[in-house]
Amino acid sequence: MLPINNNFSLSQNSFYNTISGTYADYFSAWDKWEKQALPGENRNEAVSLLKECLINQFSELQLNRLNLSSLPDNLPPQITVLEITQNALISLPELPASLEYLDACDNHLSTLPELPASLKHLDVDNNQLTMLPELPALLEYINADNNQLTMLPELPTSLEVLSVRNNQLTFLPELPESLEALDVSTNLLESLPAVPVRNHHSEETEIFFRCRENRITHIPENILSLDPTCTIILEDNPLSSRIRESLSQQTAQPDYHGPRIYFSMSDGQQNTLHRPLADAVTAWFPENKQSDVSQIWHAFEHEEHANTFSAFLDRLSDTVSARNTSGFREQVAAWLEKLSASAELRQQSFAVAADATESCEDRVALTWNNLRKTLLVHQASEGLFDNDTGALLSLGREMFRLEILEDIARDKVRTLHFVDEIEVYLAFQTMLAEKLQLSTAVKEMRFYGVSGSDSK
The missing domain is CATH 3.80.10.10 (Ribonuclease Inhibitor)
Known part of the structure; x- marks a missing residue:
């Protein structure tokens, strides 16, 4: 404890006055x-x-x-x-x-x-x-x-860190060699400058370039020259199919030692607008049924996820299965009739389709597979297979095989430097649909070439 000093407050005040004068x-x-x-x-x-x-x-x-x-x-x-x-x-x-x-x-x-x-x-x-x-x-x-x-x-x-997310940038200046973290997500960029390649840096240094949600169509030629410690995220950009496939092929080589690159399979150009649910549904039916179908589906337009379900139906009509598979439209129409007759099945299906329009065409196709699974499971719960043990066993085997395929696809994704896991899972379903008797799988997919899968 400090000794008592009767002059302390006076000296303190004097000190404060001195300081006050100084400043x-x-x-x-x-x-x-x-x-x-x-x-x-x-x-x-x-x-x-x-x-x-x-x-x-x-x-x-x-x-x-x-x-x-x-x-x-x-x-x-x-x-x-x-x-x-x-x-x-x-x-x-x-x-x-x-x-x-x-x-x-x-x-x-x-x-x-x-x-x-x-x-x-x-x-x-x-x-x-x-x-x-x-x-x-x-x-x-x-x-x-x-x-x-x-x-x-x-x-x-x-400069080591540059984060300029959610701005209105249309181009970037030259990037310094010292840069370790870049985040330019959610801008208006159409291309990236040459990425800095370090000649000397610690292997413990992780380098991240996040460039999501832009308008990037071109990537620098030296992007594969970066080290394996680098991660480049290009999701939600309109990269051309040629660039996507080229990158996928090069990075899948056994001797590849470049960066990890992640991107969406979509070209980023899909329309986010949706039309009324009844209009999207009736488009799947022949003209002589459209009036009656429209009246029925008008009643569902305010149900949860109705808007995204409408957008899903429009995206589904533009898949390779819809364009090339005989009887596909009739199959969808029959499924829609079942949805109109069951509020529970309709609610489940609307929820399953909720995020299908947020990615590429093959996500839409995979969602269609999942919706058909939902229908079969719903029918089983309603007792449709109670008197058909063989059909019920077939359904159980199919659900089990699909779960195994999903696990295998997940393991496959871990061996690839960059790929959309949706593509891998759908590729397995498409390739093995006949051999594994997968009644819910589509017969074709859009981006099989960049799924990292082959017939083996």
């Missing part, structure tokens, strides 16, 4: 800024934190969640870390020259000031930025997700 300009400006507070702003707390930081020469300043609409013009000059998240800031003042770490996410910033040369970490997630200023040469980390960026400046050679 009089700062304190005066901050006090004036505090008095200009808008309703709801906690500027008094902010000023208290500012003064404490300056007096004690703290290197970190945290002004988070104070509902601030602005910052004072003169921030403590010694800080290296500034956190100002979850406020209502629309702009920032000049930043201290010593700043190395800036976190300004969850604000309303439309522009940024000149960034200090010492800055290494920049986080401006969830703002309204349309562009970034010139980036400092020492910068290692950028997170600018959820903004309105249409372009990026030249990237520094020191």
